[in-house]
Amino acid sequence: MDLAFTTYLVVGFTFAIYIGIAIWARAGSTKEFYIAGGGIHPIANGMATAADWMSAASFIGMAGLIAFMGYGGSVFLMGWTGGYVILAMLLAPYLRKYGKFTVPEFIGDRFYSDAARIVAVICLIICSVTYVIGQMKGIGVAFSRFLETDYATGLYTGMIIVFFYAVLGGMKGITYTQIAQYCVLILAYTIPAIFISLQLTGNPIPQLGLGSTLVGTDTFLLDKLDQTVQMLGFPEYTTQTRISTLNMFAFTASLMIGTAGLPHVIIRFFTVPKVKDARSSAGWALVFIAILYTTAPAVAGMARLNIMQTIEPSPGQYLEIDKRPDWFRNWEKTGLLAIEDKNGDGRIQYSADPESNELVTLDRDILVLANPEIAQLPNWVIALVAAGGLAAALSTAAGLLLAISSAISHDLLKSTFMPNISEKAELNASRGAMALAIAGAGYLGLHPPGFAAGTVALAFGLAASSLFPALMMGIFSTKVTREGAVAGMLAGIGITLFYVFQHKGIMFVADWRYLEDWGSNWFFGIEPNAFGVVGAMVNFAVAIAISQWTPAPPQRVRDLVEDIRVPVGSDVLHVDH
Amino acid sequence: MSHLSEASAREYWRRNKALMFKLGLIWFAVSFGCGVLLVDVLNQIHVGGYKLGFWFAQQGSIYTFIALIFYYSHAMHKLDKEFNVEERD
Numbered sequence A: 001m002d003l004a005f006t007t008y009l010v011v012g013f014t015f016a017i018y019i020g021i022a023i024w025a026r027a028g029s030t031k032e033f034y035i036a037g038g039g040i041h042p043i044a045n046g047m048a049t050a051a052d053w054m055s056a057a058s059f060i061g062m063a064g065l066i067a068f069m070g071y072g073g074s075v076f077l078m079g080w081t082g083g084y085v086i087l088a089m090l091l092a093p094y095l096r097k098y099g100k101f102t103v104p105e106f107i108g109d110r111f112y113s114d115a116a117r118i119v120a121v122i123c124l125i126i127c128s129v130t131y132v133i134g135q136m137k138g139i140g141v142a143f144s145r146f147l148e149t150d151y152a153t154g155l156y157t158g159m160i161i162v163f164f165y166a167v168l169g170g171m172k173g174i175t176y177t178q179i180a181q182y183c184v185l186i187l188a189y190t191i192p193a194i195f196i197s198l199q200l201t202g203n204p205i206p207q208l209g210l211g212s213t214l215v216g217t218d219t220f221l222l223d224k225l226d227q228t229v230q231m232l233g234f235p236e237y238t239t240q241t242r243i244s245t246l247n248m249f250a251f252t253a254s255l256m257i258g259t260a261g262l263p264h265v266i267i268r269f270f271t272v273p274k275v276k277d278a279r280s281s282a283g284w285a286l287v288f289i290a291i292l293y294t295t296a297p298a299v300a301g302m303a304r305l306n307i308m309q310t311i312e313p314s315p316g317q318y319l320e321i322d323k324r325p326d327w328f329r330n331w332e333k334t335g336l337l338a339i340e341d342k343n344g345d346g347r348i349q350y351s352a353d354p355e356s357n358e359l360v361t362l363d364r365d366i367l368v369l370a371n372p373e374i375a376q377l378p379n380w381v382i383a384l385v386a387a388g389g390l391a392a393a394l395s396t397a398a399g400l401l402l403a404i405s406s407a408i409s410h411d412l413l414k415s416t417f418m419p420n421i422s423e424k425a426e427l428n429a430s431r432g433a434m435a436l437a438i439a440g441a442g443y444l445g446l447h448p449p450g451f452a453a454g455t456v457a458l459a460f461g462l463a464a465s466s467l468f469p470a471l472m473m474g475i476f477s478t479k480v481t482r483e484g485a486v487a488g489m490l491a492g493i494g495i496t497l498f499y500v501f502q503h504k505g506i507m508f509v510a511d512w513r514y515l516e517d518w519g520s521n522w523f524f525g526i527e528p529n530a531f532g533v534v535g536a537m538v539n540f541a542v543a544i545a546i547s548q549w550t551p552a553p554p555q556r557v558r559d560l561v562e563d564i565r566v567p568v569g570s571d572v573l574h575v576d577h
Numbered sequence B: 001m002s003h004l005s006e007a008s009a010r011e012y013w014r015r016n017k018a019l020m021f022k023l024g025l026i027w028f029a030v031s032f033g034c035g036v037l038l039v040d041v042l043n044q045i046h047v048g049g050y051k052l053g054f055w056f057a058q059q060g061s062i063y064t065f066i067a068l069i070f071y072y073s074h075a076m077h078k079l080d081k082e083f084n085v086e087e088r089d
Helices: A003-024 A030-038 A042-053 A056-098 A103-110 A114-146 A151-201 A221-231 A245-261 A263-270 A275-311 A326-334 A366-374 A379-417 A423-446 A452-476 A482-504 A532-549 A555-564 B006-037 B052-082
Strands: none
Touching: A003 A151, A003 A379, A030 A151, A030 A263, A030 A379, A030 A423, A042 A151, A042 A263, A042 A275, A042 A379, A056 A103, A056 A114, A056 A151, A056 A245, A056 A263, A056 A275, A056 A366, A056 A379, A056 A452, A056 A555, A056 B006, A056 B052, A103 A114, A103 A263, A103 A379, A103 A452, A103 A555, A114 A151, A114 A263, A114 A379, A114 A423, A114 A452, A114 A482, A151 A275, A151 A366, A151 A379, A151 A423, A221 A275, A245 A263, A245 A452, A245 A532, A245 B006, A263 A275, A263 A379, A263 A452, A275 A366, A275 B052, A326 A366, A366 A379, A379 A423, A452 A482, A452 A532, A452 A555, A482 A532, B006 B052
C-alpha cells in the first residue's frame, strides 16, 4: 500500500472514532456541557487532561526545539510538567471543592465583583486565543503535509470534526474524544521512538537508550552527540544553556505557573466527583504526560544524531547530493528543508558557520515528523504519526474552545447580561458560543497573525501573570480585596504584554516594535517569552498593596475561603450572587 | 456531613500548608536546584551516559514531580480521615 493511501486509512479511522463518540456522548444539560456531569473517573480525567494539555507544540515542536537547544531545551520539559505539582497542591482541590463551572466564576465570587469576573474573562480569552491559533495552524499543516490537501481544506476538515463533538457534546464529548486522542497520540509518539532507540542503542526503552552506548561501540550516545555537534562548530549538546542561567530559571518558572493558570487545564479538574479525585487526577495526568515528555529528549538527541550522521557518514566525508535519501527529497518539496551547494563540490557540507553551511534550511518541526522516514520505518508508522499530530492539535483546540465558549455563555451571558436565561436557553447559547469560537479560531488559523510561531509560549506568560496569581490569592488569602485583585490582574497582564510588545511589535506587528527583538535591552537579560514570572510578581505585589488601602472583603467571602479549604464541612455557606 | 470547629479547621489548613511547603522544597530542589542552578556541579557526575545535572533537567525532575503529587494526594487523604472531612459517596 502506498503511503498516501495508508495515511488516509489511518487518519480516516481515527476521525470515525471521534465522530462516533460525538454522537454517543451528547450533552443534555449545562452541567454535562460545562463539566461533563462531574462524574469522570480520576484516571480517565488524567488521560483526557494529558491530551487536553499536550498540543501540536508538544507533539511536533518540542523534540525539535530540544534537538537544537540541547540542555537549554530542558526549560520546556521541566516547565510544562512542574506546573502540575503547583496545580495539584495549590489550585485544583480547592477549585473543585468550590464546584462551579468556570474559572472567571470563581474569581467573580471570591472577589465579590462582576468587574473582577469580566477582567478574568478578558484574560482567559487573551490566553486561550493566543494558544488556539497555534493549534489551528498545526491542524492545517499536518493535513497539507501528510494528506496532500491544501492548507485551507485541511483546516476546514479539522474544524468540522471539532464542531461535531464540541458543539454536540460540550465537555462530555470532549472528554471522551480526548481519551481516544491520547491513545492515538501516545502510540504515534512512542512507537517510532522505540524503533529508533533499538536501532541506535539496542535498548527498546528510549529513556534508557539516551543514556546507553551506541550499538557495536563503547561510546555513549550523548558523548558521540557532544563530539559531533562540536566538530561542526555548534555548542556542546548536554551543556548548551539557553541565554543565561537566570533566563533559564525565569523561563522554567513562567511555564510552570502558566501551566497551573491555564483555564482549559483547570476546568478539567471540575469534572471529577470529589476533592481527593482532583488531587490524584493531577498525578495521573502527569503520568500520562510524562510518557511523552521523558521520551521527547530521547527523540531529540537521537534525531539530531541521525540527521548529522546522514549528512556526514564518516568524519570529513559529506553526503553526495545525488545520493541523498528519498525523505530528503520529500521534505525539500515542503520548503522545510533546503540545500545549496555553495562550493560546487556536489556534497552537502553542514556547519554552524552560515557562510559555509550548505544545509541552508532545516526546520525544527521536521525532526518528529520525518523521524520515521529517516529511520526507514514502515508506512503505517508514518501514517500513525500523522494521525497522532492531528489528535494532539484537535484535543487541545477543543479544550481551549470550551474554555472560551463557557466564559462567553456562562460568565458573560448568563451571569452578567442575561441572568434570567433558562437552563435550556443557556445550553443553546453555549452551543452557539462554541460554534462562534470555532469559526473565530478557524478565521485566525486561515489568516494567522505574523507572530504565530511564538504564540504558544506567550500564552503561558499571559496566564502566569494574570489568572494564576488571582486564583492563588483567592484561595490562600482572606484579605485580598476586589480592588486589589482587579488591579493586580490588569497590572500583571499589562506589563507582560507591554514587555512582549516592545520587543516583538505592538499587537505583534513587527514593524511597530521600538526595541530590538533579540538580545539587547532585556530586563535582567530575560527574553520576552520568559517574562510571565515577572508579570506574576507584579500582579501579587500590586494586589497585596492595594488590598491594604481598600475595605476588607465582607464576612461571607471570608467564610467562602475557609470553606473551600476543607473537602467537606462548612459548605452551608455557599455564596449566592 | 461533619462540621469542623474553627480551631480544628485552622489546624487542618496549617498541616496542609506545612506539607505543601515541604513538598514544595523538593519540587524546587530537583528542578530549579539540580536542573538549573547546580547543573554544572552535578554534570561532573556521570550515570551511564547521562551527566547527572542534564539527567535531572530532562528526566529526573519529571519523575520526582509525579512522586510528589501522589505523595501529596496520599498524605492529604490521611489528613482528611484524621479530621473526619473525607467526602462520602
